[in-house]
Amino acid sequence: xxxxxxxxxxxxxxxxxxxxxxxxxxxxxxxxxxxxxxxxxxxxxxxxxxxxxxxxxxxxxxxxxxxxxxxxxxxxxxxxxxxxxxxxxxxxxxxxxxxxxxxxxxxxxxxxxxxxxxxxxxxxxxxxxxxxxxxxxxxxxxxxxxxxxxxxxxxxxxxxxxxxxxxxxxxxxxxxxxxxxxxxxxxxxxxxxxxxxxxxxxxxxxxxxxxxxxxxxxxxxxxxxxxxxxxx
Ligand SMILES: C[S@@+](CC[C@H](N)C(=O)[O-])C[C@H]1O[C@@H](n2cnc3c(N)ncnc32)[C@H](O)[C@@H]1O
Numbered sequence: 609x610x611x612x613x614x615x616x617x618x619x620x621x622x623x624x625x626x627x628x629x630x631x632x633x634x635x636x637x638x639x640x641x642x643x644x645x646x647x648x649x650x651x652x653x654x655x656x657x658x659x660x661x662x663x664x665x666x667x668x669x670x671x672x673x674x675x676x677x678x679x680x681x682x683x684x685x686x687x688x689x690x691x692x693x694x695x696x697x698x699x700x701x702x703x704x705x706x707x708x709x710x711x712x713x714x715x716x717x718x719x720x721x722x723x724x725x726x727x728x729x730x731x732x733x734x735x736x737x738x739x740x741x742x743x744x745x746x747x748x749x750x751x752x753x754x755x756x757x758x759x760x761x762x763x764x765x766x767x768x769x770x771x772x773x774x775x776x777x778x779x780x781x782x783x784x785x786x787x788x789x790x791x792x793x794x795x796x797x798x799x800x801x802x803x804x805x806x807x808x809x810x811x812x813x814x815x816x817x818x819x820x821x822x823x824x825x826x827x828x829x830x831x832x833x834x835x836x837x838x839x840x
Contacts, residue, residue, distance in 0.1 A: 611725070612723060620680065626658060626660050627660060634800065638745070639661065639665070640664070643714050651673070651714045652707065652712045653665075653718075655675070655723060659685040661674075663688075670694065673697070673712075674697050702734075703729040705733055708737070709736050709737060710737075712739060715743075716745045718748075720748075744811075745811070748808070750809070752807055753805035793814050795812040
């Protein structure tokens with residue numbers, strides 16, 4: 609599937625396929641295990657597509673907002689959920705949703721991030737619309753053969769994550785530098801068995817408060833300085 613929007617005929621084709629994908633149940637389980645549902649809970653499903661997650665959560669949460677930049681995907685959802693007043697639909701890019709700040713308890717972005725060109729901007733937008741302490745569920749994929757989106761690509765967005773435990777991907781120097789700008793911490797991560805070069809990952813991130821981010825940055829800076837002194 610090409611990156612960017614999925615619109616027109618391609619969107620209708622995607623809608624007919626998505627619920628039948630072998631991983632649907634796995635993603636649904638991960639989402640249900642990691643979010644709290646209830647009438648006071650507000651959820652944003654970013655890059656909602658034809659509404660597979662809206663369908664899962666539409667009758668469980670107080671309010672759920674699906675956002676997609678594809679007119680056809682929003683049209684499909686409008687038709688599908690016309691009788692569910694808890695579901696709001698917004699046609700807009702993930703990078704600039706126009707939604708209120710500090711509002712949602714959860715943002716879910718399922719197989720959406722690799723479609724977004726401006727990943728860092730989208731992560732900042734997620735940060736803006738999440739309430740303090742709010743959580744993000746990211747389900748996505750990368751390719752280890754580097755021919756398509758590679759994990760490094762996600763690192764531009766991951767600069768917003770706490771990547772302190774990504775030893776297999778990042779040199780310690782880079783890890784420290786990226787952690788300095790972290791806006792999220794990783795609460796949980798799961799990887800599905802790798803298929804050919806494709807690796808699916810599922811993360812739960814928590815929005816860090818400004819105070820805890822700067823505290824962590826100070827701590828890392830102190831550790832770095834202590835290391836430099838030891839070498840001197
Ligand atoms: C692979 S589909 C995933 C849809 C849905 N989350 C699911 O799991 O079935 C990716 C979706 O992201 C949307 N999309 C791509 N770029 C976007 C952007 N910059 N802003 C908002 N939506 C975008 C596409 O139109 C498409 O509906």
